[in-house]
């Protein structure tokens with residue numbers, strides 16, 4: 001059994017233990033002793049607290065407080081991403097890959113135009129096709145098939161929206177998409193397996209290409225005042241490591257867990273668990289996206305990154321405050337790459353984060369820079385010992401990376417109490433993720 005499944009079953013078990021205490025049989029499922037639907041972000045809780053704070057759908061009238069139990073009800077409640085203040089409470093497990101009649105859809109149900117993976121692989125094998133971008137009947141059929149899946153699983157979340165999970169709520173297979181949305185709160189929800197049925201082959205002239213997948217579990221584009229709290233996001237059900245290799249590359253099925261791009265701004269991500277995934281959190285998706293300059297201000301605190309191969313987070317342009325996070329790399333994580341990706345004009349201010357890794361993952365592996373110039377870090381704990389990630393990066397960098405300075409040009413002011421890394425490591429292990437709100 002893979003480590004991915006093993007670690008997730010522990011998450012699930014801990015969640016169940018925390019959840020079964022106070023719900024009488026037959027009562028409305030409820031995760032915590034109070035209704036969190038109208039909560040707003042605390043006045044000092046990270047970047048999303050700036051410029052008036054983050055209120056989500058807290059002002060919704062009674063007609064726009066909806067409990068949803070299936071995809072159709074969820075889609076109706078989201079109202080096409082409208083700006084009407086709304087509170088959506090998710091009950092039970094909702095699978096986005098579901099037809100309007102409630103029938104479960106699989107990849108074959110979306111395939112159209114004669115698309116077949118076997119034919120796609122035959123058509124674009126680099127040994128015969130070369131390194132041009134795929135084009136022609138199979139690529140056209142792939143695109144048409146992908147569009148059918150996207151129409152099902154991409155769910156627009158508009159401004160003034162709060163989405164909360166009730167006890168044990170799970171949203172499977174969905175990509176929640178915030179596009180130009182202002183004031184959104186997502187809390188106490190487990191999101192799983194935004195599985196792409198139709199990855200595209202992207203050749204790379206002169207080198208190996210790669211499989212490119214479409215869906216992030218949550219994607220913020222041009223969105224502001226967003227608070228994501230006590231969510232759990234993973235590939236549970238479909239680990240990419242179980243996918244076959246085609247054209248010498250792992251046939252990936254997942255993109256990011258949470259991507260924040262296109263001049264999004266003022267985001268706080270707290271007490272969440274990101275697990276069992278390759279590309280975790282991307283903040284800024286292009287070195288030439290200069291519209292991101294002065295934006296992409298994000299606070300990440302008290303989150304757990306467990307068995308995340310890379311991007312925890314990778315940052316371009318943004319001022320990112322990263323404090324009291326817990327990183328766990330499992331013993332058999334042989335594909336591990338890095339945690340902190342320091343890219344173009346990024347200004348990451350990292351305080352009191354704790355890393356636990358197996359022997360083959362060293363402190364020098366935790367930071368990677370591409371075109372970045374600075375990283376502020378203090379109070380880092382590595383397998384229980386204090387380390388200076390900046391000094392280690394500069395001492396051990398491969399030569400292709402430039403040395404980083406400690407001056408990121410800003411000092412965070414909007415934050416709650418910053419604990420020691422020792423304490424944060426313990427508290428996050430106990431309290432982060434869906435089902436663990438107190």
Ligand code: CA
Nearest residue numbers: 216255256259
């Ligand atoms: Ca993405």
